Amino acid sequence: MPDQPHVRLVGVTKRLGTHLAVDGISLDVAEGTFMTLLGPSGCGKTTTLRMIAGFYSPDRGEIRIRDRVINDIPPHRRNTAMVFQEYALFPHMTVAENVGYGLRMRRVPRPEARRRVALVIELVGLSGQERKFPHQLSGGQQQRVALARALIVEPEVLLLDEPLSNLDAKLRVRVRTEIRQLQQRLGKTTLYVTHDQEEALAISDQIGVMHNGRILQVGTPAEIYFYPANRFVADFVGLANFIEGEVVDAHHINVNGLVVTVARPIDRRGRVTLVVRPEMVRLLPAGAADQPALRGRIAATAFLGSLARYWVTANRSEWIVDVPAPGHETLHGDVVLLLPSERIHVLTE
Amino acid sequence: MAVWTRTRGRMMADPGLVVAFAAVGALLVLFVLYPAVRVLIYPRLADYLAVPDNPRWLQAARNSLLMMVLSTLTATAVGFLYAFAISRRDMPLRRLFQTLSVLPLFAPPFMVAFSYILMFGRQGLITKALFGLDVNIFGWQGLWLVQTVAFFPFAALVIGAVLEQISPTVEYAALNLGATEGGVIRTVLFPLARPGVAAAALVVAISVLADFGNAVVIAGGFPLLATEAWFRIEGLADLKGAAVAVALLIVPTMILFLLERYWVGQRTYTVLTGKGTRIEQPPTPPLIRWLLFGGCVVVSAFVVIVYVGVLTGSVATVWGYKWTPTLAHWRLGLAQGGPQLITSLKIGVLSALLTSAVAVLAAFITSRPTLPLRNAIDFLAVLPAALPGVFIGVGYLLAFNGPPIILSGTVWILILALSFWHIPLGYQAARAQLKQIDRSIEEAAQNLGATGMRVLWDVYLPLLGPAFMASFINAFIRAVTNLSIVVFLITPRTLVATYSILAMIGGGFWGAAAALTTALLAITLLGVGAARLVLRVGLRPIGAT
Numbered sequence: 001m002p003d004q005p006h007v008r009l010v011g012v013t014k015r016l017g018t019h020l021a022v023d024g025i026s027l028d029v030a031e032g033t034f035m036t037l038l039g040p041s042g043c044g045k046t047t048t049l050r051m052i053a054g055f056y057s058p059d060r061g062e063i064r065i066r067d068r069v070i071n072d073i074p075p076h077r078r079n080t081a082m083v084f085q086e087y088a089l090f091p092h093m094t095v096a097e098n099v100g101y102g103l104r105m106r107r108v109p110r111p112e113a114r115r116r117v118a119l120v121i122e123l124v125g126l127s128g129q130e131r132k133f134p135h136q137l138s139g140g141q142q143q144r145v146a147l148a149r150a151l152i153v154e155p156e157v158l159l160l161d162e163p164l165s166n167l168d169a170k171l172r173v174r175v176r177t178e179i180r181q182l183q184q185r186l187g188k189t190t191l192y193v194t195h196d197q198e199e200a201l202a203i204s205d206q207i208g209v210m211h212n213g214r215i216l217q218v219g220t221p222a223e224i225y226f227y228p229a230n231r232f233v234a235d236f237v238g239l240a241n242f243i244e245g246e247v248v249d250a251h252h253i254n255v256n257g258l259v260v261t262v263a264r265p266i267d268r269r270g271r272v273t274l275v276v277r278p279e280m281v282r283l284l285p286a287g288a289a290d291q292p293a294l295r296g297r298i299a300a301t302a303f304l305g306s307l308a309r310y311w312v313t314a315n316r317s318e319w320i321v322d323v324p325a326p327g328h329e330t331l332h333g334d335v336v337l338l339l340p341s342e343r344i345h346v347l348t349e
Numbered sequence: 350m351a352v353w354t355r356t357r358g359r360m361m362a363d364p365g366l367v368v369a370f371a372a373v374g375a376l377l378v379l380f381v382l383y384p385a386v387r388v389l390i391y392p393r394l395a396d397y398l399a400v401p402d403n404p405r406w407l408q409a410a411r412n413s414l415l416m417m418v419l420s421t422l423t424a425t426a427v428g429f430l431y432a433f434a435i436s437r438r439d440m441p442l443r444r445l446f447q448t449l450s451v452l453p454l455f456a457p458p459f460m461v462a463f464s465y466i467l468m469f470g471r472q473g474l475i476t477k478a479l480f481g482l483d484v485n486i487f488g489w490q491g492l493w494l495v496q497t498v499a500f501f502p503f504a505a506l507v508i509g510a511v512l513e514q515i516s517p518t519v520e521y522a523a524l525n526l527g528a529t530e531g532g533v534i535r536t537v538l539f540p541l542a543r544p545g546v547a548a549a550a551l552v553v554a555i556s557v558l559a560d561f562g563n564a565v566v567i568a569g570g571f572p573l574l575a576t577e578a579w580f581r582i583e584g585l586a587d588l589k590g591a592a593v594a595v596a597l598l599i600v601p602t603m604i605l606f607l608l609e610r611y612w613v614g615q616r617t618y619t620v621l622t623g624k625g626t627r628i629e630q631p632p633t634p635p636l637i638r639w640l641l642f643g644g645c646v647v648v649s650a651f652v653v654i655v656y657v658g659v660l661t662g663s664v665a666t667v668w669g670y671k672w673t674p675t676l677a678h679w680r681l682g683l684a685q686g687g688p689q690l691i692t693s694l695k696i697g698v699l700s701a702l703l704t705s706a707v708a709v710l711a712a713f714i715t716s717r718p719t720l721p722l723r724n725a726i727d728f729l730a731v732l733p734a735a736l737p738g739v740f741i742g743v744g745y746l747l748a749f750n751g752p753p754i755i756l757s758g759t760v761w762i763l764i765l766a767l768s769f770w771h772i773p774l775g776y777q778a779a780r781a782q783l784k785q786i787d788r789s790i791e792e793a794a795q796n797l798g799a800t801g802m803r804v805l806w807d808v809y810l811p812l813l814g815p816a817f818m819a820s821f822i823n824a825f826i827r828a829v830t831n832l833s834i835v836v837f838l839i840t841p842r843t844l845v846a847t848y849s850i851l852a853m854i855g856g857g858f859w860g861a862a863a864a865l866t867t868a869l870l871a872i873t874l875l876g877v878g879a880a881r882l883v884l885r886v887g888l889r890p891i892g893a894t
Contacts, residue, residue: 055521055631075524075631076532088522092540101536102526153526 004066006031006189007052007157012061014047021047023213024061029157029191029206034183036192038200039210040236045193048210049159052191054078065156076105081150082159086166087142089134095121095145096130102153120152123182140171147179151186158183158190164199176203197237201225209233225277227345234275234347241281241319243274253346256315258294261341273347278322280343283310286334293336301330312337365802370720373711377729379754380769384744385736388599391592391747400593409572410597413558416489416573417601420496421554427497428504428553429546431648433538434641435505436512437633441642449649453502455873456655457830457847459562460866461499463854464658465491466567467863472669474661475654487569495563498651500556504549511545512538517630530634544613551609555602559737561833562847566854574598578739579836582746592747595740606735659870662863678860686849686865693846694872696763697829701880703768704824705817708775712816713805716783734773738833741770746837760843763835767828775820782816783809822877829873 005028014022022044029035037045050056052063054075062069070078081102089098096117103113121127124144134142143163150158163179164172180203183190194200200207201221208218209232217229228234231242245253250265253272266272286295296314308326312319314337321337400406434440435447453461468475469486476484486494515538523533561575568576574594581590633641663682664674683690708730714720715727733741745766749756756762786809794808832847839848846869853862 053521053525055524075521076527076529079527080525082522082525084518084522086516086518088516088518090519090522090537090541092543101523101528104536105523105527105529105532149522149526 005029005064006033006066007191008062008064009048009052010062010064012048012051012058012063014044014051014056014058016047016056020213022051022058025210025213025215026061027208027215027218029189031189032187034180034190034192034203034205036194036200036204036207037210037215038194038197038207038237040195043210044213045195045210046161049082049161049191049193052157053080053082053159079153079156080159081153081155082161083143083146083150083163085162087134087146089142089145089149091134094131094133095126095137098134098145099148099152101149106153116152120148123151124148139167140175143167143175147182151182151188156189158188160190160192162194163192164194164196172199179203201237207237209236211236226343228275228347230347231273234345239278239320239322241276241278243276243315243317245272245274246270247272255294258292258315260339260344262344262346263342264346266346268346268348275345275347276319276339277343278309278320279307279324280340281319281321282338282340283312283321283323283331284336284338285331286336289336289338291338293338295334296337297334298332301332303330310335363800363802365800366714366717366720369710369802369805370714370726373707373714374722374726376707377711377726377769380765381729381732381772384741384748384766385732387748388592388740388744389596392589392596396589396593397596400597405572405577406593406597409574409577409594412489412572413574413598414601416492416496417554417557419489419493420500420557421550423493423497424500424553424557425504425546425550427501427648428506428549429508429542430641430644431501432505432509432512433542434645436509437638437641438630439632440638440645442645446645446649449652450502450505453499453652453655454506455826455830455870455877457562457850457866457869458499458560458832459566459847459851459854460659460870461655462492462495462563462567463850463862463866464655464662465495465498467662467668467859468654468658469494474658477669478672487567489568489571491567491569492564492571495567496557496560498655499560499563500553501648503556504546504553507549507552508542508545511542511548515541517628520631521628524631530631531637533631534637547613548609551605551613555605555609555735555737558598558602558605559739559833561737561739561836565832565851575737575739575833578743582743582837588743588747591743595737595743598737599735599740602737603735610731659863659866662859663867665860668859675860678858679864681858682853682861682864683868685853685861686846686868689844689846689849690865690868690872692760692844693829693869694876696760696767696845697825697876700764700767700771700828701821701825703764704771704828705775705820707768708772708820709779709810709813709817710805711772712776712779712783712813713809716780730776731773733770736770738770738831739837741766742834742837745834757838758840758842762838763843763845766834766838767831768824770834771820771824771827774823775816778819779813779816782813786812818881821880825876825880826873829876830869 007029009025009027011024011026012022013024025048037048039045047056051058054070054073057071063071090101093101099120100113100117103116121130124147126141126144126148129137129141134145137145146163164176167175176199192203204221206218207221207224208215209224210216211232217224217233224233224237228237234240243255245255245260247266247269248254248259250267251261253260253262253274255274294314296312296319298310299313299318300311302309303326306324308323308330310321310323310331312321312335319337431446431450435443435450440446466486467473469484471477471483471485473484476482519537520533523537528536559575561579564573564576565579574597578591578594581587581594662668663678664676666673666675711726711730715723715730717723745762746757749762756765790808791804794804799807830847832851835845835848839845846865850862850865850869853865
């Protein structure tokens with residue numbers, strides 16, 4: 001079956017002590033997909049990952065890899081290698097021994113193991129470091145050892161639990177790009193857990209946003225960003241202005257007297273919430289607009305190099321507006337806000 | 350950077366610090382180094398050269414080394430299994446086992462031997478009364494059993510500390526990469542614990558070599574270096590012989606000590622942990638869990654028997670013949686030993702205070718990076734850990750019996766000997782704690798105008814509370830229950846409880862000895878409880894300012 005998902009969760013529930021950590025989630029991950037579980041701490045994303053690895057067994061529901069239910073298979077027989085947040089390298093083993101550990105446990109003959117270790121170490125760019133111990137490596141190198149150690153066993157599914165959170169900001173961006181390139185090259189089905197929305201957007205094929213033990217939305221990064229399913233997703237992924245309005249007809253919403261046009265037809269009546277991303281709004285000096293616009297006044301400005309961020313008071317609420325490539329001049333005083341129709345998203349719940 | 354160096358320079362010129370440095374240095378030289386040197390130079394070279402011709406010396410040396418090997422092996426093995434068992438969160442009765450394993454640390458050092466004579470000896474409650482056996486527990490086999498029970502808690506403590514450091518995530522990583530549960534133990538947990546096991550073995554080996562209390566009670570006619578020193582003085586008034594015996598003893602303990610400090614001590618694996626969620630251990634496989642549980646039950650039984658033996662011993666009318674309960678032994682024991690209990694308590698409190706004060710001050714001084722000779726002070730502060738009690742006892746006897754300082758016969762010689770012997774633990778605790786304290790706190794104090802000693806007083810002393818308490822409690826317990834030093838320094842005017850108990854055991858007054866031992870144990874525990882209370886309450890306001 002070509003369309004069968006590689007990993008499938010059906011109604012999986014897990015209680016840790018009295019806390020309902022994962023509350024009946026279902027999820028399909030297609031073969032070769034990079035799927036990220038994104039959510040704030042305590043949302044159940046790590047627990048979900050650990051259930052797939054077999055460290056916890058679900059209280060209810062099913063976890064399948066291809067057509068096999070793996071609920072009761074112990075972790076060491078699953079082949080779901082994991083990269084841990086704190087790496088969990090074996091401190092008494094060298095880099096080569098750490099990387100080769102999985103092969104040793106699988107009783108791979110020594111010459112073959114040695115060959116594969118060398119190959120994987122080269123793959124992650126650690127050649128020459130084989131004889132060092134973990135404490136002699138930098139954080140980034142340790143991270144690579146952890147990745148190599150997981151990749152070498154040719155896992156069915158690769159699991160990564162916040163693997164970048166112990167790296168500094170610049171390195172984080174570099175390593176995440178490398179992980180993504182490696183994943184695409186190997187075509188490995190990957191589940192990635194993070195609380196960093198930017199990281200999730202940058203790296204994933206698919207994102208599942210989690211909150212309070214549930215999956216709120218699954219979609220591509222663009223879908224999640226432009227069409228968030230609800231207020232939580234819109235707020236957690238990127239910055240958002242939430243505007244209340246009254247539905248006029250399928251394409252028009254009345255926002256405090258100003259009628260805004262939306263591109264995607266609305267099938268609802270009454271009050272709705274609009275999501276407007278900061279960079280979707282166009283900001284012009286007062287009087288420069290030749291179409292209906294909101295009048296506002298700039299309350300604060302922050303120059304961020306590649307963009308300027310304004311806090312604008314308009315329509316009795318505060319808006320965040322980003323203007324790209326601002327140059328030397330920033331706006332101030334009275335302004336007007338234009339809301340392009342194709343960019344406005346109406347929350348449906 | 351320039352400001353920094355200048356501050357350091359000013360600290361050197363700080364008179365308070367210089368005085369403290371000189372005082373601590375002088376005290377350590379006088380009360381650690383001087384007695385040790387006196388022991389070593391007291392016998393003439395000819396006396397040392399005559400050692401190989403004396404079969405009794407050779408026998409004692411061989412026996413001491415044999416016991417070291419045997420008891421270290423068993424105590425470390427038992428300690429490891431025990432520590433491993435209680436490091437598993439899913440071990441039934443884990444807390445109980447943990448408590449039971451620290452109990453022997455509060456007991457006088459001869460208590461295990463004494464109790465096992467009562468329980469497993471010729472008149473033993475278990476051997477004779479229960480099974481009708483005629484067992485002679487005196488000798489090396491009895492000593493082996495007793496030392497194993499007496500010293501496994503040390504090993505368990507050291508190894509347990511290492512096992513606690515191991516992050517459960519490492520276990521998950523191994524499972525995740527295909528290791529079975531047994532494989533995790535074999536390939537990850539055991540190798541990680543290995544440096545701890547080595548350190549534990551060295552600590553136990555020093556304790557076994559230095560063990561006087563158990564040996565003197567249960568070894569019988571089996572000569573050992575530690576007891577031989579005392580027999581020389583007690584029976585033959587042969588000071589030279591005693592000095593030779595303890596000088597021979599110090600060779601292996603010194604080697605073990607140096608190994609521990611400069612080799613094993615450097616090799617513990619630091620498990621790298623970034624920020625991350627502290628997660629629970631994976632479950633222990635049932636077979637291993639229940640095997641370990643069974644082992645713990647057996648070992649704990651041996652610990653419990655120690656206490657049961659002494660308690661029943663104190664109330665049975667005639668041990669081995671008439672088991673009806675009586676309070677006669679308690680009356681006799683307290684009448685004879687009551688005043689000595691008070692003396693023990695006083696000595697314990699005073700020496701523990703002195704120990705802790707010197708330890709904390711020494712730690713503060715050696716943590717100053719610019720002071721000269723700080724490595725020498727550091728060495729003198731940890732050296733006593735390598736010296737057996739009998740060595741210190743003979744050393745003080747030789748050193749303070751005549752000019753320049755005469756202390757023999759006073760209670761102060763006891764207090765000083767016990768104080769300086771117990772400095773290393775408090776010193777190391779304080780050093781470790783000082784390392785934890787961020788330098789910027791001190792720099793802030795200096796920045797606001799505090800000088801060297803002022804920094805100690807305002808900043809470090811309040812933060813060193815826990816180290817002071819650890820030092821005090823350890824020094825108090827060991828001073829109150831000490832036998833190996835006091836037997837050499839005691840006079841009829843300065844009798845202490847442990848010595849009386851030894852005399853009672855020797856004289857066959859088992860009931861009274863058991864009653865007095867129980868009373869001593871109770872006082873120790875009460876003292877520890879009181880110390881915790883006083884120090885905690887007393888330190889809080891300082892810590893709060």
